[in-house]
């Protein structure tokens with residue numbers, strides 16, 4: 001069965017005809033020489049929208065986060081991040097392997113925050129036994145949840161008092177902005193660096209921009225080169241990202257509405273435990289039901305979801321519509337009827 005409705009991730013979106021046309025027409029140059037006007041325009045646009053001085057265009061969010069960690073931490077230093085944070089959990093241990101930076105994960109609470117006392121206790125004393133704690137990294141949205149601004153303010157205050165730098169993994173910061181009505185520049189305010197993915201819900205094929213101060217982005221560009229992320233005529237892909245910023249931000253509200261519709265439909269079934277989504281990601285536990293069999297049954301109908309740790313995850317995006325949600329709900333109902 002071919003994939004008809006792909007709910008695995010918002011990374012699966014494909015560039016539209018208009019986006020491809022913008023990419024084909026983009027003026028380009030060698031960006032390692034600083035000659036690509038389209039990359040420069042994208043970096044400036046993300047910096048402007050996040051209220052930072054400058055941006056650096058990266059091939060992926062993983063590389064952007066790693067470069068940020070390496071900007072703020074040297075060999076033998078330590079960063080604090082959530083146990084569920086992408087930059088701790090989902091980046092193949094890159095900070096430790098490539099940056100020689102020790103992670104100090106802190107348990108995430110159900111709303112995506114962390115207990116401030118736990119962060120505070122994890123900050124090491126200046127003592128030869130310990131790694132030097134240098135950085136606090138937050139993520140917004142985290143698991144599709146928008147961080148409460150009061151938590152962000154408190155965490156930034158704590159970091160400042162302790163002399164820590166701060167990084168925001170804002171891969172989905174525009175989802176957070178659209179859902180909360182708070183501008184991205186306000187969500188990123190007070191952070192030294194922020195990483196913004198263009199290839200998720202915004203629908204560009206490739207790329208992430210790291211934004212921050214002139215000094216931190218200057219350092220990040222050197223590290224980007226070291227990591228093999230210095231790209232040449234990357235204006236071709238940056239043009240897709242610029243098109244995405246111009247056309248696909250406000251429409252994220254449709255993805256959020258569709259996720260809410262899907263979650264409501266799923267929650268009608270007793271036995272499916274569905275978290276009400278804040279943005280475009282729906283997590284579903286199905287105790288007593290074989291989640292793997294459910295996913296396989298849906299796949300036979302062309303509906304695919306991702307599953308990890310016994311939980312199914314549905315993500316809405318540009319390339320799924322109401323028909324996809326109807327097909328998904330019909331598939332789930334048919335499966336539950338069959339297993340009784």
Ligand SMILES: *Cc1c(COP(=O)(O)O)cnc(C)c1O
Nearest residue numbers: 060061062063086139169171197
């Ligand atoms: C997707 C994602 C990234 C980076 O992803 P890449 O696939 O490397 O571009 C980083 N942080 C978060 C929160 C993400 O969702």
